[in-house]
Amino acid sequence: MVQYSQPNLDAAFAALSDATRRGVLEQLGQAEASITELADRFQMTLTGMKKHVVVLEQAGLVTTEKIGRVRTCRLGARRLEEEAAWIESYRQLWAARFDDLDTVLEDMKRREKTNG
Amino acid sequence: MVQYSQPNLDAAFAALSDATRRGVLEQLGQAEASITELADRFQMTLTGMKKHVVVLEQAGLVTTEKIGRVRTCRLGARRLEEEAAWIESYRQLWAARFDDLDTVLEDMKRREKTNG
DNA sequence: TATACACTGAACCAAATGGTTCAGTATTCG
DNA sequence: CGAATACTGAACCATTTGGTTCAGTGTATA
Numbered sequence: 335m336v337q338y339s340q341p342n343l344d345a346a347f348a349a350l351s352d353a354t355r356r357g358v359l360e361q362l363g364q365a366e367a368s369i370t371e372l373a374d375r376f377q378m379t380l381t382g383m384k385k386h387v388v389v390l391e392q393a394g395l396v397t398t399e400k401i402g403r404v405r406t407c408r409l410g411a412r413r414l415e416e417e418a419a420w421i422e423s424y425r426q427l428w429a430a431r432f433d434d435l436d437t438v439l440e441d442m443k444r445r446e447k448t449n450g
Numbered sequence: 451m452v453q454y455s456q457p458n459l460d461a462a463f464a465a466l467s468d469a470t471r472r473g474v475l476e477q478l479g480q481a482e483a484s485i486t487e488l489a490d491r492f493q494m495t496l497t498g499m500k501k502h503v504v505v506l507e508q509a510g511l512v513t514t515e516k517i518g519r520v521r522t523c524r525l526g527a528r529r530l531e532e533e534a535a536w537i538e539s540y541r542q543l544w545a546a547r548f549d550d551l552d553t554v555l556e557d558m559k560r561r562e563k564t565n566g
Numbered sequence: 567t568a569t570a571c572a573c574t575g576a577a578c579c580a581a582a583t584g585g586t587t588c589a590g591t592a593t594t595c596g
Numbered sequence: 597c598g599a600a601t602a603c604t605g606a607a608c609c610a611t612t613t614g615g616t617t618c619a620g621t622g623t624a625t626a
Contacts, residue, residue, distance in 0.1 A: 340469040340472075343466075343467075343469070343472065344467055344468065344469060347463050347464075347466040347467035348463075348464070348467035348613095350459075350463040350536075350537075351459075351460055351463035351464035351467055352460065352613090352614085353456040353459070353460060354614090356456075356459065356536070359540060360540075360543070363540070363543030363544065363546070363547060364543075368572080368573095369572075369573065370571085370572060370573080378614095378615080379615080379616065379617085380572075380573065380574085381573090381574075381575085381615085381616075381617085382614070382615055382616070384573075384574075385613090385614070385615080386614085389613090400572095400573085402572085402622090402623055402624075403571065403572045403573065403622065403623045403624070404571095404572065404573085404623095405572080405573065409543075409544055409547060409548070413541055413544050413545075414537050414540060414541060414544075415541075417537055418534070418537045418538065418541065420466075420472070421466075421530050421533055421534045421537065422534065424475060424476075424479065424530060425529055425530060425531075425534065427475075427476070427479030427480075427525075428479065428525055428529050428530075429529075430479070431479060431525055432525070464583095468583090468584085470584090484602080484603095485602075485603065486601085486602060486603080494584095494585080495585080495586065495587085496602075496603065496604085497585085497586075497587085497603090497604080497605085498584070498585055498586070500603075500604075500605095501583090501584070501585080502584085505583090516602095516603085518592090518593055518594075518602085519591095519592060519593045519594070519601065519602045519603065520593090520601095520602065520603080521602080521603065567626100568625100568626090569624100569625085569626080570623100570624085570625080570626095571622100571623080571624075571625095572621105572622090572623080572624100573620105573621085573622085573623100574619100574620080574621075574622100575618105575619090575620080575621100576617105576618090576619085576620100577616100577617085577618085577619105578615105578616080578617085578618105579614100579615085579616080579617105580613100580614095580615090580616105581612105581613080581614090581615105582611100582612080582613070582614100583610100583611080583612070583613090584609105584610095584611085584612100585608105585609085585610090585611105586607100586608080586609080586610105587606105587607085587608085587609105588605105588606090588607085588608105589604100589605090589606085589607105590603105590604080590605080590606100591602100591603085591604075591605100592601100592602085592603085592604100593600100593601080593602080593603100594599100594600085594601075594602100595598100595599085595600080595601095596597105596598090596599085596600100
């Protein structure tokens with residue numbers, strides 16, 4: 335059984351629970367951006383966007399670097415592996431309780447192949 | 451491109467951002483339980499646990515049924531499919547930005563097989 | 567050098583969160 | 597019937613959240 339880091343999961347899921355922050359992550363997946371650009375795109379004050387970026391940064395989902403007067407934001411080191419794993423194992427549990435055995439076994443085989 | 455329901459994602463991720471609630475889900479994956487049993491197991495007042503259950507219920511992750519004086523909680527209809535999909539597509543984005551092309555392609559092939 | 571620009575920090579605000587206690591109501595059991 | 601059980605709702609509380617404005621600081625530019 336995998337052991338999950340509760341504080342990490344807490345911070346990551348909380349960071350993902352806001353549509354603006356999910357939007358920022360999707361944006362940064364396309365291209366890096368400054369706080370001003372993000373604030374502009376999500377129709378928010380600079381200060382407001384800064385707070386979201388801080389939340390994402392603390393969750394490890396974003397890193398930032400300030401050069402001159404511009405702070406550039408990029409995707410961070412966290413790749414949501416633990417979170418994906420938690421959700422997948424939950425889905426297994428769910429399936430085991432509600433699906434017929436065939437479906438569960440198929441699912442397990444599929445996962446085995448994927449993980450091997 | 452898949453379209454995500456922001457309110458659903460908001461509610462589900464917020465529900466998952468609390469360790470107690472994740473614990474309740476894991477518990478209910480093993481066996482259904484009453485509010486009293488859950489409150490007991492997670493060392494919390496009945497009222498406190500009730501609130502968590504309401505949050506999970508509103509996110510669609512738990513359903514409850516009151517028979518006599520006991521309210522029984524079970525896993526709900528929501529199987530975190532959208533949430534898993536969001537995270538997976540994020541992971542793709544992430545990989546595309548940071549990994550070498552081989553890794554990305556391998557990952558895409560893997561996903562194709564899994565989804566087929 | 568003066569001005570505009572990008573960000574930052576403090577203060578404030580309303581609403582939500584995560585918990586509690588206390589006072590019920592309804593149900594079961596002896 | 598009377599007592600114990602299981603939950604419910606209201607009220608309260610401290611903290612966090614998601615946003616704002618306002619007053620800076622530091623950097624680039626005309």
